[in-house]
Structure formats: C-alpha cells, structure tokens
Amino acid sequence: MTSKASARCPHHGRRAEPPHREIPTNHLKDKVVIITGASSGIGAVSAKALAARGAKIVAAARGQEDLDQLVTDIEKTGGTAAARLTDVTDAADMQALADFAIDTYGRIDVLVNNAGLMLFSYWKDLALDDWNRMLDATA
DSSP: OOOGGGOBOTTTOSBOOOOOOOOOTTTTTTOEEEEETTTSHHHHHHHHHHHHTTOEEEEEESOHHHHHHHHHHHHHTTOEEEEEEOOTTOHHHHHHHHHHHHHHHSOOOEEEEOOOOOOOSOGGGTOHHHHHHHHHHHO
16 A cells, blocks of 8 residues: 555656645734634633734723733733723624724734623523523624
8 A cells, every 4th residue: 555655646657746835934923813702711812822923912802801911911922912892792892893903003804703602591491682692792
C-alpha cells in the first residue's frame, strides 16, 4: 500500500505535491473585531485570544464591570481593546456599537455574534417569554 507521503502522480510518475501558497503568519494583526457577549465565557476567551494575535477588540455586553476587567486583562498582555455596554436586542444600541467601533478604530472587519441567553425553564412549561427573550438575543 502506498502512503500519502509517497503517492505518485498517475500521469507523470512524480511525487504529488500540494500546491504551494503563502499563508500569512498573522492575518489578524490590526483587524477590528466586535465581540458581543464578551464579558464572560466563550466571548471573553475569544476576545483575549484574538487580541493576543493582534486584533483590535471592541467588546460588547450588558455587564460594565466585567467589560472593564476584560479590557484591563487584554491591555495588560499588550493587546488593544475598547468596550461598550450593549443590549443586542435593541437595534439602536447595535447601531451605536457599530458607530463606536468605527469612531474608535476607523472600521469593522469582523463580528463575533456570541451574545446569548441561558434558559432555566423546561420546554413542557411553555415558557414563551423565556423563549422570546432568547430569540431576541440570538437573532
């Protein structure tokens, strides 16, 4: 059996090589990234990881203290971040977030739409208010 490493081209008999392409070593450097739900969990971890790779972070969430701590943590490690208190269920607030990102960094390159709600009710209870709040946050 022939391994992939030694596979030969059936037409030329030469070893098949994947096409060579340059992959940027730091494609995130100076990209402006908005992250919703950035104050904790996956959002906070994503913000720190992207900042460590050179992205400029615009962190958005409903908890000001947690956002402030996130910005401090990112800046302590040499990253760049700004935060804005944001309710993703409010269209005007989302527009204000976009305006804030553009005013702060001049553009928006990436949106990580991470905001969401954890429901603490059972389906059988038909908790429609909970369901509608979750849809508003994630839609």
